[in-house]
Every structure is written in structure tokens, then in C-alpha cells.
Amino acid sequence: MGSEPDSQVLLQAGDIANKMRRLALQILEQHPKGDLQFVGIHSRGVIVGERVRELLKDDLGDIPYGTLDISLYRDDLDDMGNMPTLKSSDIPFSIDDAHIILFDDVLFTGRTIKAAIDALTDYGRPRSVELAVLIDRGNRELPIAPDYVGLDVTTSKQDYVRVRLREHDDEDGIYLTKNP
Amino acid sequence: MEPRKDLLDIASLSLEEIEFVLKTAGPFKELFTKSIKKVPPLRGKTVLTLFYEPSTRTRSSFEIAAKRVSADVTNFTVGSSSVVKGESVLDTIDTLQAMKCDYVVVRHAAAGVPNMISKHTKASVVNAGDGFHAHPTQALLDAFTLRETFGDLAGKKILIVGDILHSRVARSVGQICEKLGMEIGVLGPGSLIPQARPKFMRKFYTYDEALGWKPDAIYLLRVQLERQNDQFFPSLNEYHKIYGLTEERFRQVEGEGTWVLHPGPVNRGVELGDDVMTYERTLINQQVENGIAVRMAVLYWLQPETN
Known part of the structure; x- marks a missing residue:
């Protein structure tokens, strides 16, 4: 698998590694003492969070890590052709009073993040929740802003951003297809 | 999906x-x-x-x-x-x-x-x-429970005991177990085992014969007491003796580590004896x-x- 016709490469494997480091450095700058908990959103947000967590190991040690499936909290379940297969949400620690950083691969309309915040607050009441994303492609439909961004890209609503990460897709690469 | x-x-x-x-x-x-x-x-x-x-x-x-x-x-x-x-x-x-x-x-x-x-x-x-x-949700929950216990179900054996003829549970559970690749045996009073049963249901005539088949799980069907007027078998006592998981049979089942399921509510002293209810491999509460x-x-x- 590689790029598809009519699609341009936004990030290659090496660039992705750099963007992950960038996320890690930004987080370290804001939270030099750590005291954080990470939560990755299924599927690829989990991978982004894991990689950043790995990069911060030397400075911040083992950051508690949880995963979240937001399918049940989506606001468009009624309109979906196919029902998503649920994955385990696994947050093996108390989030009460914790500083949480949520991870996702792409930030687009903001609806996934809204759902993630809804899901998260069913686990407890965090002190704060921040958002880290690999790509911010704009076109928000809700008032949601990221705190840490790997790459900002200007896209239109009809464009398609495809993220491939090797833990899930056998390769690292991010592609933009214009008006597919 | x-x-x-x-x-x-x-x-x-x-x-x-x-x-x-x-x-x-x-x-x-x-x-x-x-x-x-x-x-x-x-x-x-x-x-x-x-x-x-x-x-x-x-x-x-x-x-x-x-x-x-x-x-x-x-x-x-x-x-x-x-x-x-x-x-x-x-x-x-x-x-x-x-x-x-x-x-x-x-x-x-x-x-x-x-x-x-x-x-x-x-x-x-x-x-x-x-x-x-x-009774499709009963069958799905039983399949889920069996999966939790055994993982892959292909080739695993389940023995369904009781009133197969009148039981929608037996029908649905049998179908789902078959679809998931299990082998299915049935045991019960002759009057309650349908003549026209699916080919995948293997019929046993006695409990000894059925236990000799070494099932991985035994599924006890509830005896429908409300149907007792129809006289499909002489008495509950006799049912217990011949088709119940009696104390004696339970010891054999326990020795083999066979799992026991029942859709509830149970009739103690009919389908099973008291000791089965406290057996660690009884899945009744998990089923619920x-x-x-x-x-x-x-x-x-x-x-x-x-x-």
C-alpha cells in the first residue's frame, strides 16, 4: 500500500516521527513536572498517544495510559449506514482531579472530541483536559481547539485526509486527497 | 456491520x-x-x-x-x-x-x-x-458465555438435557452452537425428543452414555412445571432420577471439570441438585x-x- 492516485503526501514516515517529537516537546514545555495521564482515542489516536508517551519516558517516566472508544457517544449513530464495531475503553486509573491529555490523529469537525469529553466525564471529573492531535485540518463545527498540534493543514470539507500508522496499517504516511 | x-x-x-x-x-x-x-x-x-x-x-x-x-x-x-x-x-x-x-x-x-x-x-x-x-437473545447470551469460558468454540461439545420438543431455548441454542462449530448432543425423555430434529443433534439414550461422550458443557433445560398436566413423563421425581444432574452424576461431572449452564429459573431437585448451584463451574450467574x-x-x- 502507498499513496493513491490524486492524493498528495502530507507527511512521510520521517516527518511523522518529527511531528511526534514536536508534540512531546510541547507537552514537556507545558508540564515539566509531568503529573499527567494520557488517553488515546480509538483507533489511531491510541497509537499517537503511545508513541508520544514513549518519547517522554526519559523525562516524565511511565505516564498512566488509557484508551477510549467514542462510538457510543457519537451524535450521528442514527444516520450511519453501518454500526461501528465497539472496542474496549480501558482507563485503568481514576481520572478524578487528574490532568488529562487526549490524543487523536486528525482534528476535523470537533465532534469526535466532543464525544470523547462526554465519554471521559462518565469516568470521573478531571482537573483539566487538554487535546493533542497529529494533524489539524480545520473546518470545525463545534467550538473546540487543540492544545498541541503536529501539523496544521488547510483543507476543504470535501477533502479526505488518510492517516496510516504502522501499528495499524503496516506503514507510516499521511495523504491528502482533494475533493474525492 | x-x-x-x-x-x-x-x-x-x-x-x-x-x-x-x-x-x-x-x-x-x-x-x-x-x-x-x-x-x-x-x-x-x-x-x-x-x-x-x-x-x-x-x-x-x-x-x-x-x-x-x-x-x-x-x-x-x-x-x-x-x-x-x-x-x-x-x-x-x-x-x-x-x-x-x-x-x-x-x-x-x-x-x-x-x-x-x-x-x-x-x-x-x-x-x-x-x-x-x-429465543434468540437467550442463545446469543449463552454463546457469549461459552466464548468467555472456552474461547474458540469449534469442536467443543455441548450436551443439552431436557424437554427439547417444547423448548425454544433448545432450538435457538442448538442453532447458534452449530453455527459456531460446536458438536451438540441431546438427552431427555423419549416423548420430549423430537423425531424430526436437525441432523447435527446427536441423540443419547442414557445419562451414562451421554457423559461417556465427554461433553465440555452441559446445558440443563428448565422443566416446564406448567406443562406437567400433559404427562410427557410420569413424575418430577422420576425425571430427576433419570435426567436430573443428581448428586452422583454431579460428582462425575465435577471430576471431569464439565461446565454447567441453565437458562433459569432452576427447579432444584428436578433438573439439578443443590450442590450444582454452588459448583464453581456453574455458569448460571454469568449467563444472567x-x-x-x-x-x-x-x-x-x-x-x-x-x-
Whole structure:
């Protein structure tokens, strides 16, 4: 698998590694003492969070890590052709009073993040929740802003951003297809 | 997975659909250890339970499941004394239609009533047991429980004991176990084992012979005491002696590490003795807990046409 016709490469494997480091450095700058908990959103947000967590190991040690499936909290379940297969949400620690950083691969309309915040607050009441994303492609439909961004890209609503990460897709690469 | 409107039986489900429900039920079950056990996929939807036959467990299980996926639940209990004719069922459907329910959970003594209702309503219909026909959510929760216990079920042996003839549970459980690749044996009074049974059901004549087959799990069907007037076997005592999991047989089962299932409610001293209830490989309580998770998965999967 590689790029598809009519699609341009936004990030290659090496660039992705750099963007992950960038996320890690930004987080370290804001939270030099750590005291954080990470939560990755299924599927690829989990991978982004894991990689950043790995990069911060030397400075911040083992950051508690949880995963979240937001399918049940989506606001468009009624309109979906196919029902998503649920994955385990696994947050093996108390989030009460914790500083949480949520991870996702792409930030687009903001609806996934809204759902993630809804899901998260069913686990407890965090002190704060921040958002880290690999790509911010704009076109928000809700008032949601990221705190840490790997790459900002200007896209239109009809464009398609495809993220491939090797833990899930056998390769690292991010592609933009214009008006597919 | 493509949504369906109704869940009426196991026979019409594809293996992919069964797998989808079993996989989806897992994450629902994980919610039970959280302090907030509720998730929002059916927010704003109404689930109506319509039981023409008395049932406390199945109805409560559906009710809890519906509430945990954030639906509003109304229970419509039809008096057991009222003689229910085809006509009045259709009248009831008109009432439902006017109430704008999105999901209807139906139990009826006559086979096919849920199918008929499903043809006349835009709401999703879930069959919670119809006559001798089917009880699909029971079969799904049993399959989920067996999966939890054994992992892959291919080649595993299950022995179903009791009234196979009148049992919608036996029918649906048999079908799902067959679809998942299990070997199925049946044991019960000759008058209660159907002559025309599916080829995959292997018939045993005695308990010794059946235990010699070395089943991985034994599924005890409830003896329907309300059917005792029909005289399919001489007495409950005799049933216990010949087809019950007596103390003596239990010791053999315990020695082999065989798992025991029962759809509940149990008749102690008929299908099983007291010691089976405290046996660590009795899955009866897991079946009850898993029933809620599986029914949540079913409600999540079905898509009514009322949207």
C-alpha cells in the first residue's frame, strides 16, 4: 500500500516521527513536572498517544495510559449506514482531579472530541483536559481547539485526509486527497 | 456491520452478524464495573416490552439493558387471563404505532407472533421468546458465555438435557452452537425428543452414555412445571432420577471439570441438585449478567425505521 492516485503526501514516515517529537516537546514545555495521564482515542489516536508517551519516558517516566472508544457517544449513530464495531475503553486509573491529555490523529469537525469529553466525564471529573492531535485540518463545527498540534493543514470539507500508522496499517504516511 | 430492523430468530442470522453481536457485547459488559454504567446510543428512543407470557427475568434483563443504553422503557404487561387472539395482537400494534415506540420486545405463547408484529410496525422487534419457535437473545447470551469460558468454540461439545420438543431455548441454542462449530448432543425423555430434529443433534439414550461422550458443557433445560398436566413423563421425581444432574452424576461431572449452564429459573431437585448451584463451574450467574450485555448489543445494533 502507498499513496493513491490524486492524493498528495502530507507527511512521510520521517516527518511523522518529527511531528511526534514536536508534540512531546510541547507537552514537556507545558508540564515539566509531568503529573499527567494520557488517553488515546480509538483507533489511531491510541497509537499517537503511545508513541508520544514513549518519547517522554526519559523525562516524565511511565505516564498512566488509557484508551477510549467514542462510538457510543457519537451524535450521528442514527444516520450511519453501518454500526461501528465497539472496542474496549480501558482507563485503568481514576481520572478524578487528574490532568488529562487526549490524543487523536486528525482534528476535523470537533465532534469526535466532543464525544470523547462526554465519554471521559462518565469516568470521573478531571482537573483539566487538554487535546493533542497529529494533524489539524480545520473546518470545525463545534467550538473546540487543540492544545498541541503536529501539523496544521488547510483543507476543504470535501477533502479526505488518510492517516496510516504502522501499528495499524503496516506503514507510516499521511495523504491528502482533494475533493474525492 | 449493517444494521437490521428486527431480531426474530437465530436461523436467519449470518455468522458475521452473530460475531458482531458477541464482539460488541464485550465492551458493553466492561461498563458494568464502572460507577456510571450507562452509555448514550439510544438516547431519546423508547423501548416497549410486550409480554403475553409471564416472565420476570427476561423482562427485567431487557429493561436494565435498555436503560443502560439510555432508552426510555415502558412495560406493557398483558394479563395472562386475557385470551389473546390474532386480532387483538394487531390492535395492540396499532396502539404501539400511535405511541411512537422505537423498539418492541415481544414474548408470546404462539410461534410467529413477533414476525407478524414486525411486518406491521416501523419499530424494531426483538423476539423475547415465541411458543416453541425461538429465543434468540437467550442463545446469543449463552454463546457469549461459552466464548468467555472456552474461547474458540469449534469442536467443543455441548450436551443439552431436557424437554427439547417444547423448548425454544433448545432450538435457538442448538442453532447458534452449530453455527459456531460446536458438536451438540441431546438427552431427555423419549416423548420430549423430537423425531424430526436437525441432523447435527446427536441423540443419547442414557445419562451414562451421554457423559461417556465427554461433553465440555452441559446445558440443563428448565422443566416446564406448567406443562406437567400433559404427562410427557410420569413424575418430577422420576425425571430427576433419570435426567436430573443428581448428586452422583454431579460428582462425575465435577471430576471431569464439565461446565454447567441453565437458562433459569432452576427447579432444584428436578433438573439439578443443590450442590450444582454452588459448583464453581456453574455458569448460571454469568449467563444472567451476560444477558444484559448481549441485549444492550442487540438494541445498539438494530435500527428501527422510525428515525
